[in-house]
Amino acid sequence: MSMVRGQYAQLMAPGQRKIFLQWNEMMQRELQYPAVFNIETITSMYKDELEFAGTGPMPLKPENTPLYYTRLIQGGIIRSIPLTYGLAARSSFELHDDDQYGVIQQVPKALARSQRFTEEMVAWNIINLGFSTVKSIDGVSLFNNQHPLLGGSVATSYSPGIGTIISAPGTYPNRPATDIDLSFAGIQLMTNQFQGMVDGQGLPVTYFPKSILIHFTNRFLARELLGSPGKPGTSTNEINSLLGEDLGYMISNYLTAIGAWFALCEKKYHHLKFVWRQKPKTDFDDDFDTKALKESVVARFTAVPDNWLGVWGSNGP
Amino acid sequence: MASLLAIHIPIEVVETKSNTTEFTNTPQEDAAQTFLEGTPVQLTAGFVGAWDGTTVAAGIYGVAEEDAHNLATPGQGAPGPFGIVGFPGTGTTFGKVPNQPDAVNIPEGAPASLGYIDVAEANLDTIFTAQTDNNTGAATTPTIADIGSQFGLTVDANGYWYVDFAKVTVGTNTVVVMTGLHPIDGSIPNARILFQFTKAAMQIVI
Numbered sequence: 194m195s196m197v198r199g200q201y202a203q204l205m206a207p208g209q210r211k212i213f214l215q216w217n218e219m220m221q222r223e224l225q226y227p228a229v230f231n232i233e234t235i236t237s238m239y240k241d242e243l244e245f246a247g248t249g250p251m252p253l254k255p256e257n258t259p260l261y262y263t264r265l266i267q268g269g270i271i272r273s274i275p276l277t278y279g280l281a282a283r284s285s286f287e288l289h290d291d292d293q294y295g296v297i298q299q300v301p302k303a304l305a306r307s308q309r310f311t312e313e314m315v316a317w318n319i320i321n322l323g324f325s326t327v328k329s330i331d332g333v334s335l336f337n338n339q340h341p342l343l344g345g346s347v348a349t350s351y352s353p354g355i356g357t358i359i360s361a362p363g364t365y366p367n368r369p370a371t372d373i374d375l376s377f378a379g380i381q382l383m384t385n386q387f388q389g390m391v392d393g394q395g396l397p398v399t400y401f402p403k404s405i406l407i408h409f410t411n412r413f414l415a416r417e418l419l420g421s422p423g424k425p426g427t428s429t430n431e432i433n434s435l436l437g438e439d440l441g442y443m444i445s446n447y448l449t450a451i452g453a454w455f456a457l458c459e460k461k462y463h464h465l466k467f468v469w470r471q472k473p474k475t476d477f478d479d480d481f482d483t484k485a486l487k488e489s490v491v492a493r494f495t496a497v498p499d500n501w502l503g504v505w506g507s508n509g510p
Numbered sequence: 511m512a513s514l515l516a517i518h519i520p521i522e523v524v525e526t527k528s529n530t531t532e533f534t535n536t537p538q539e540d541a542a543q544t545f546l547e548g549t550p551v552q553l554t555a556g557f558v559g560a561w562d563g564t565t566v567a568a569g570i571y572g573v574a575e576e577d578a579h580n581l582a583t584p585g586q587g588a589p590g591p592f593g594i595v596g597f598p599g600t601g602t603t604f605g606k607v608p609n610q611p612d613a614v615n616i617p618e619g620a621p622a623s624l625g626y627i628d629v630a631e632a633n634l635d636t637i638f639t640a641q642t643d644n645n646t647g648a649a650t651t652p653t654i655a656d657i658g659s660q661f662g663l664t665v666d667a668n669g670y671w672y673v674d675f676a677k678v679t680v681g682t683n684t685v686v687v688m689t690g691l692h693p694i695d696g697s698i699p700n701a702r703i704l705f706q707f708t709k710a711a712m713q714i715v716i
Contacts, residue, residue: 238622241618267608268608271598272622273594273595274594274622276595314592318592326593328612331607331610332597332598341611341612345608363609495595497594
């Protein structure tokens with residue numbers, strides 16, 4: 194495909210008082226995914242990450258009996274493979290020469306915006322598709338009510354007080370058994386699932402959600418839930434007990450489901466990653482035969498949830 | 511000299527008539543494919559598998575430029591729009607992960623799989639090279655007189671394909687046309703030759 198003069202007749206003669214270039218003058222959104230994702234750079238075709246579970250609880254050693262021996266448990270591997278994205282435009286020599294306004298010279302900026310959108314969507318689709326096709330290191334969907342623990346079914350048998358949190362022995366949830374809307378009850382359920390968190394051997398660990406991540410249309414509801422001094426939606430005098438959870442909220446313009454909402458620990462405690470292999474690289478060249486100008490942008494990247502720990506999601510009802 | 515080698519050099523692209531890079535594509539790979547680099551492939555319901563060796567009319571999509579990945583499902587892992595390569599990103603795993611039946615162990619260096627297979631498309635532009643042989647065991651030495659003749663393709667005992675000089679019945683078992691002797695091999699036993707796929711054999715004619 195080439196851009197030629199016949200497609201841009203208005204650029205061929207002076208006289209336009211102003212030409213509004215959307216890609217130059219419409220304000221571009223700040224990148225949103227870096228606020229959520231940990232960003233890495235690799236120099237190979239792919240990266241593999243491995244998980245280990247530690248040892249379980251220490252048992253009683255009766256007098257003059259030998260010690261109980263145990264071992265670490267090696268988990269699975271998750272592989273992430275950066276993909277190449279690219280876009281190019283070609284303009285005829287004559288179009289480039291006769292453009293009276295320099296519009297065609299601005300094509301690289303438009304390509305840069307296109308690249309930036311794809312960069313965002315690839316990252317956010319980890320979350321958008323986390324209820325279905327995007328899987329964590331344990332081989333099940335990123336947001337799942339029953340993440341299998343490496344310690345097996347006994348791992349949750351001795352963890353104190355999580356019987357009402359889990360749905361099946363040996364598993365731990367980062368999603369409700371039945372998806373629930375962003376609501377007072379929903380946030381309570383979410384914080385309880387974080388509070389009860391155990392490691393692969395069932396030993397309690399600390400994961401505090403820091404932010405709720407929502408579709409931008411839910412920002413008003415989020416303000417009410419997390420900002421009201423009294424219990425939201427009631428006329429009683431109860432305090433808003435969610436305030437004690439010290440939660441903030443983040444909006445994303447790239448979440449596809451309005452009803453879905455998520456909770457995140459601080460970045461250093463979760464494993465959502467955006468992986469660069471090649472930062473955006475622009476290039477241009479003339480075609481020898483036609484003298485047409487070709488301009489392109491290419492980048493290589495991917496996103497991956499190396500682990501489900503530290504993130505939580507509900508796909509609305 | 512007896513012929514029918516046990517193993518042959520994989521079919522590969524050597525040049526194009528347009529003097530540019532050959533046209534390659536990355537269609538999704540069918541499930542359970544274990545073919546090798548250089549294998550003629552065909553599209554079936556949109557997924558690429560090894561050519562069945564018998565469909566000579568519109569039967570060959572191109573030649574695989576890499577080994578198949580033995581995917582569990584057709585196109586396993588192929589990314590959708592703005593997607594990522596799906597779990598597990600390889601067709602090579604070993605053993606089991608304790609208590610996590612859906613997790614995988616990936617051996618170090620296991621080939622990555624994107625759900626796709628790189629294929630040099632069979633078209634009117636691309637010229638391939640392959641070794642010659644004869645499935646009857648007869649000696650095979652291509653000569654300049656063979657240029658323009660049509661031949662079939664046969665797979666050897668090790669999974670590699672060769673230009674079979676025993677398959678010469680046009681329209682019945684031929685899929686390639688010889689375009690030249692190999693510039694190094696020339697006329698030696700089991701020499702490589704240059705060839706194109708016949709228009710009739712191309713699954714997608716460009």
